[in-house]
Amino acid sequence: MTNTNSRESQYSIDSLFLDRWSPRAFTNETMPEADLLTMLEAAHWAPSSSNHQPWRFVYALRGSQHWDRFLDLLIEFNQGWAKTAAALLFVVSRTHTGELGSAEQKPNYTHSFDAGTAWGFLSLQARLSGYYAHGMGGIHLDRIPEALDIPEGYRVEAGVAIGKIGDKNQLPEKLREREFPSHRKPLSDVAFNGTFIAK
Known part of the structure; x- marks a missing residue:
């Protein structure tokens, strides 16, 4: 059992996993590009099916x-708080393997799974580097490909805001009430020995 950051795990894990959370209050500070590239380097070393990355x-x-x-490119709600972050990024995954446009292209079933793993690595490195990363599904999926020149064969997965944690009093009252590390369902609700249980 691990206790930290007002969270408690059922089994003993590294405190980094409990210290990582997704705040919305950032400090309005800038970030050296090298700090962000360090997080992206960590993400780049995530495991990948057949090393397709x-x-x-x-x-x-x-x-x-x-x-x-x-x-x-964020929905209005997310713009309201993400405007104080130091960096914004979009996670994109390549949906096929092989040369773009070639007959050798094949669907990559695990492209989203692998990209999600890379995002997880990024979020942990952000915490190790003194920052926090907040993933977002509230983005303008219909506009992002054109705005960022993302061609066919790639899928926009999510947005991410990164920064140093700021004063929660800068947030609207309803968000201030939610500005704390959330808890998780019991492990027994998501991990099953031998047979899946719909919960």
Whole structure:
């Protein structure tokens, strides 16, 4: 059993897994590009089916010429809090293997699974680097491919806001009430020995 960050695991795990969470209050600070590239380097070493490495990351740093365009690709609710982050990025996965446009292309069944693993590695490295990463499904999926020149054969998976944790009082009241590390269902609700149980 591990206790940290107002969380408790049923089995003993490294505290990093409990210390990682997804805040919405960031400090409005900028981030050196090298810090973000360190997180992306960690993500790049995620396990991958047949080593296809289907993950791709497109990013913008606060203060860069791309920042406003990236922020505009989030739904309005997420723009409201993500505007104080130091970096925004989109996780993209390649849906096929083989040369783009060639007859050798084959569907890659695990492209989203692998990209999700890479995002997990990124979020853990962010925490190790003194930052927090908040993944988002609330993005303009219909606009992102054109806005970021993402061609056919790639799937936009999610958005991510990264930054140093800030004062929760900057958030609207309803979000302030949710600004704490969330708990998880019991392990027995998600892991089953021998037979799947729908819960």
